[in-house]
Each structure stands twice: as C-alpha cells, then as structure tokens.
Amino acid sequence: EPEVTQTPSHQVTQMGQEVILRCVPISNHLYFYWYRQILGQKVEFLVSFYNNEISEKSEIFDDQFSVERPDGSNFTLKIRSTKLEDSAMYFCASSVEAKLFFGSGTQLSVL
Amino acid sequence: EDQVTQSPEALRLQEGESSSLNCSYTVSGLRGLFWYRQDPGKGPEFLFTLYSAGEEKEKERLKATLTKKESFLHITAPKPEDSATYLCAVQTYSGAGSYQLTFGKGTKLSVIP
Numbered sequence: 001e002p003e004v005t006q007t008p009s010h011q012v013t014q015m016g017q018e019v020i021l022r023c024v025p026i027s028n029h030l031y032f033y034w035y036r037q038i039l040g041q042k043v044e045f046l047v048s049f050y051n052n053e054i055s056e057k058s059e060i061f062d063d064q065f066s067v068e069r070p071d072g073s074n075f076t077l078k079i080r081s082t083k084l085e086d087s088a089m090y091f092c093a094s095s096v097e098a099k100l101f102f103g104s105g106t107q108l109s110v111l
Numbered sequence: 112e113d114q115v116t117q118s119p120e121a122l123r124l125q126e127g128e129s130s131s132l133n134c135s136y137t138v139s140g141l142r143g144l145f146w147y148r149q150d151p152g153k154g155p156e157f158l159f160t161l162y163s164a165g166e167e168k169e170k171e172r173l174k175a176t177l178t179k180k181e182s183f184l185h186i187t188a189p190k191p192e193d194s195a196t197y198l199c200a201v202q203t204y205s206g207a208g209s210y211q212l213t214f215g216k217g218t219k220l221s222v223i224p
Contacts, residue, residue, distance in 0.1 A: 004154075031210060042216045043155065043198065048209035055208025091154045098143055098202060098210050102154035 002026045004103035006092050012109045013082055021077045021106045023092030032075045033093040033100065034067065036060070043091065049075065082110045113138045115215035117199050123221045127188045132218045134199030135181040144182050145212060146175050147198040155198055158184075189222045196220070 005024040013019050025032050034046040047057045049067055066078045075094075079086055087110045093100040114137045124130055136144065143162050147155035159168040161177035168175045172193065174185040184197055196219045200212035 031208070033211060043200075043212075043214040045211045045213065048211050050208035053208075056205055056211055089152075093154075095210055099157060099160060100145075100210065100212060101157060102147075104154050105152075107152075 004092055004094055004101055006090075006103035006106050008106060009104065010107045010109070012111065015084060015110055016081050019079050019082055019108065021079075021090050021092075021108070023075045023077075023103060024073055025075055025092065025094030026101060027073070029094035029096055029101075031055075031095045031097070032067075032069070033095075034077045035091045035093060035102075036088040037091065037105075038088045046077075079108075082108075084110050086110050113201060113203060113213045115199055115201055115213055117197075117215035117218050119218060120216065121219045121221070123223060124186075124189055126190060126222055126224050129185070129187045129189070131186070132184040132197055132220070133181060134184070134215055136199075136201050137180075138201050138203050138213075140204045141201060142204050142210075143202045144177055145200040145202065146173075146182070146184055147200065149196045149198055149217065158197075186220070189220070191222045191224050194220055194222045 007022045032049040037043045045058050047061045048055045064080045068076050089105045091105045092103045116135045118133045146158040149155045159175040164179045172187050176183050196217040198217045200214040
C-alpha cells in the first residue's frame with residue numbers, strides 16, 4: 001500500500017541552526033501538508049501546498065518556515081533558525097482530496 | 112475559531128469491555144469529521160470520514176457515528192491491540208487548495224488483557 005515517507009526519523013540540532021525535513025508524498029496526490037505535534041499536545045496544522053504554491057498557513061508558520069517541492073517527488077519543510085520551542089514531531093501528509101494520509105514523522109530536538 | 116474537544120482524555124478497559132469515545136465540535140461549515148488512530152511515535156492512521164448527521168461507518172470492532180454537534184467512536188469487545196490514541200479531526204471549507212484538519216487532543220485508550 002502506498003505511504004508517505006519522511007526522513008530523517010530523528011533530527012538533533014543546535015538552536016539557531018537551519019534544518020530541512022524531507023517528505024515523499026504518495027505519488028498521485030495533489031495536496032501536501034505539514035503538521036507538528038509538541039509532546040503531550042494536539043496535532044497542529046502548519047501549512048498546505050497545492051499547485052506549487054502555499055494555499056493556506058497557520059499563525060505558527062512564520063517567516064522562519066518555508067516549504068518547497070523541488071522536484072516531482074519530494075516535499076520539504078525548512079526552518080531557517082531553529083528555536084527551543086520548535087522541538088516537536090513534524091508530520092507530512094498528502095491527499096488527493098479530503099482524506100489525508102500521514103507519514104511516521106520526524107522528531108526534531110533543538111538543544 | 113474551530114474547536115474540537117475529545118473525552119475522556121484517557122480510558123482503561125478490560126479486554127471485551129465495550130465503550131465509547133466522544134468528540135464534540137464547534138465549527139463554521141463542517142465539510143467532514145475524521146477519526147484517526149495514533150500509535151506511540153507514529154503518524155495518525157486514517158480510520159473513518161463522516162460527512163453528515165446520522166451517518167455511521169464501521170470497521171472491525173469500531174463504529175463511528177455523527178450528529179450535528181458531536182461524534183462517537185464505539186469500540187465493541189476491544190482487544191489489547193486496540194490500545195492507541197484515537198484522534199478526532201474536523202475539516203471545514205477553507206477555500207481552494209486546502210483540505211486541512213483541526214485535531215482534538217485525543218483519547219488514549221488502554222485495553223488490559
């Protein structure tokens with residue numbers, strides 16, 4: 001069964017460093033998303049991406065964040081200068097329309 | 112602002128002891144209500160989508176129902192492998208190009224053998 005793949009599964013970085021989280025969405029999907037989940041809290045929407053542009057973003061998704069679909073298969077989330085509060089599990093998701101499929105996540109730890 | 116509240120936060124059941132999880136929501140323009148299962152350290156796994164009040168969906172020991180203000184996830188004769196966090200999420204009409212979900216905090220279910 002097709003699945004959303006995320007790499008790396010764990011990422012440790014120093015505060016102020018840039019990180020790039022990578023995702024390979026399901027191949028025929030058109031909509032792409034990033035969510036995050038801080039330990040013990042709810043899954044929160046960050047950004048949606050459709051037709052090679054951001055279609056919606058939350059208040060969390062500030063100028064430190066950016067997304068890109070550099071080729072036909074990858075979808076990336078970049079955090080330009082990480083902060084301690086960026087430590088969370090980051091999930092990529094994709095959909096044809098309404099039903100979102102999630103990857104297993106990247107656990108980001110900012111020290 | 113869309114709000115999703117799940118109860119209880121945690122639920123311990125004996126194997127075979129049926130129960131229900133609740134998800135109440137306040138949204139402007141519900142497109143769909145979703146149930147996901149989340150295992151520790153994993154991403155949400157899709158279970159059901161419900162689109163209109165009165166709709167029901169079933170999968171093995173799970174049955175989801177929807178009213179105008181809440182949804183229930185009924186678990187019949189649960190087994191230890193049903194232990195997980197069950198997430199409820201609402202999808203609203205937010206314009207073209209996005210089907211984003213707003214999640215509740217989840218109910219952590221533990222089924223004891």
